Amino acid sequence: MTSTALSASPFNRVLFILYGVSALAGMAVGLYNPIIAVMMKAAGYSDTAIGGASSLFFLCVILTAPLAGFLTQRISMRLALACGLVLAGTASCLFAYAQTGAEWFGYRGLLGAGIGLYLIGGQSAVNTFANDRNRTIVGGLHALCFGIGMGVGPILGTALYEVTAALAMFVCAGILFVGAPVVLIGLPVEVASKPRALRLAQIKRISLALHAVFAYGVAEAILMSLFPVFMLDRGYSMTTMSIAFSAFVVGGIISTVPLTKWADKAGQERVLAFCACVGVLGSLAMTLSTHPYIAMAASAVTGACLGPVFALALALLGRRLPKEDLAGGSAVFTAFFSLGSMVAPWLAALIMAQLGSLHIFTLSTLLFATLLVRLVVARPAVQQASGA
Template sequence: MKKTRSHRYVFVTLLLVVAIAGMSQGLTLPLLSVLLEKSGVSTVANGVNAAALYIGILLVSPLMEIPLRKFGYRTTILLGLTLVSASSLLLPVFRGFAIWFVLRLLLGIGDMALHYSAQLWVNAIAPVERRGRYLSIYGFAYSAGFSFGPLGMLLVDYGIWAPFLAISVFYAAAFLMLIPLKNAYPETVEQTESRNNRYLDVLRLSWLALIPPFLYGYMESSLNVNFPVYAVRSGLSLDWVSILLPSFVVGSLVLQMPLGRWSDRAGRKKVMVLCAAVGAGCFLLLPLVSSQVWAMMILLALAGAFVGSFYTLGLAFAADILAPGLISTAGAIASIMFGIANLVAPSVNGYFLGTSMPGLMFYVLGGMLALFVALSFAFRRGGPQKIRTEEKVPHAM
């Protein structure tokens, strides 16, 4: 009973911390893109600058298991939060394309350390039969913070320092919540699981589960980096952008937890296929209503409701398939997939925005989700641990 209470306290603290991290990312991504756009930076260069965040994520993703196993969950999260806080507060101090590229690179490294450790800590304390619920609540907390982040752009009227000073108050709160936690460490890799081939084992056994992090990363980057530019060029004001942008995330809040609970009962794969199909339809329709703000808002909210939890559903699916010692490896690969997607999307979409058909960015996104649906029919379960959720585990509180 005491262990259960301890896990709940850790879980609640992680939810609050990840919500603050989401708020920070939700603010900095669109704000810096709009500021660079107004300063005359090209769409391709703007996308490259935004990609620095994900270059940082990609650079450290293969290495994150090392500090996590050596220092533990809490210490790694604190290190990541320190880097995120310092980099964010330096953004208004040193303004310019090159320095923002470096600071966004450091933001990506800190963000990777924070989220990688927090996700795996949540996965470690979650009961197997409620893994989907726990990870969906975690995703809900991040999405809630992320949805509030863009509203900080409204503070720019009081000076560029205003939104960053506001977010610094939340950083301080995150530190105060983390410090009292008792540190914990991930499970060790079993002797039968070779250190040299476990990455290949994870890819072979759970390749379908590792596609959703890529798709989620591509969606996140497309909407938060490129969509503000797309909207401004379509004649929308910055105020409208700050309202439209969170609609995807707010939509994800509606179904985040119900989808997690449903996936515990019906199976992760079935839920992800349905969500991908609905999301594909929404993104394919989006360019057709670019002149109708309310229609755009509805489609973004609907897409968010169904594919906004793709990352956590994919991670839960991988955890269902794999032995416990391989879950941290799956988390690292998922982060690499997420980083690659975020690295590719801004530049690709920046090119589309420079053509006569900027709506291509949404057609490509919809097409990738449709492709995931097709690939799901080729996936067959296997490996050291059968998927318990596919056996329809009864829901328990």
């Protein structure tokens, strides 16, 4: 471990590189997601096919997780990061020439595999080059940079798409390719360790982190896919829907740094319980509100509490596992997030079809409510495990 990694400051050369590459990756993800959907729609594919391609992306992230964990642990985090960026960039280039259904789905899967490698390598790097004094704030800044990139990506992508769709995908590829040499040159060389699978005892130690990130994946996927439609169905205008949606995103961006900084002092479990509690109440308010201003305010509060959950869960995982298990833990962590993102739109839509549109957040609310119960009821055990 380098002295850089042991610094209590969340700002040093290595961490700045991770933040910068995270922003590049977020920009690329924010760029290609809407552009690919528009390209497929223009090519005549149904909404079902477009949704299936999106689910395939997360499925390939899950399928790549064991390989990414092995590569990160056995060879190098730098290599996993760089390979993921290059693979995703290559898929972006290929999208510019996609014509058949097999090509659309194949390149989407390749993109998912590349992003899976990047995510797992990046999460392992964050926990490796952080420490218990700054672990949560480092994860929060890493997630914040990714989120800012995702916010810039659609704006850039829309401007480029108006010129030509191929240009948008080539620029996306260029953004990803830039990150590869930065990672290979800028990150320190780690000593490879013998790969080992997580034992059941280790899985139990990080079960709270896995629960939290699965719930986060579910909530984010429902918000992205179903919340705009829900708002419009309730009679809200397009402007109100856009503001409420933006309020959720902005709330998460604003709260990430202060809440993760608080978690480094008060403990990830305590802040996670606070976020779960307010997130549940905020989700209920978003669903039941009949006034647009209440819906906007509830959206902002909910986003502020749920936005930092990913970073809190990742930091909790990093604190609960020894260094040699971080790669395997990050692979499982990413798989749980991707699984939640993949199944949420289908399950939430099924619940809404059976119980009504007011139950849009019922699935995510139940997941966060049970997480809160686990954190409160098992608090002595959690504190004992933290000190183990």
